[in-house]
Amino acid sequence: MADKPTEAHLKANRKWDDKNKERKQYINKRSVARxxxxxxxxxxxxxxxxxxxxxxxxxLKKQIDE
Incomplete structure (x- = not known):
């Protein structure tokens, strides 16, 4: 069984989540679709x-070609 994350690690994760809301949402939706x-x-x-x-x-191809 993996060790529990430290409070510092949890704090760092929350900070990243707060700063990267759109990226987190993108990753979550991609994971759900897969x-x-x-x-x-x-x-x-x-x-x-x-x-x-x-x-x-x-x-997307049309956007690239424009």
Missing amino acids: NFIKQLATNDDLSEMLALISDRHKI
Whole structure:
């Protein structure tokens, strides 16, 4: 079993969380999406996601090309 984090470590984590709210939210949402795909998604879910991913790729490519 891992050692419990020290109070200093917890304080440092809270400080990072407070300073990086958007990054933390991004990482959390990415993790949720990956876990859904790996563990719960049905064939229908995956088909829909592939279409969404393709659309997103097109949008990003268009932004880069502009």
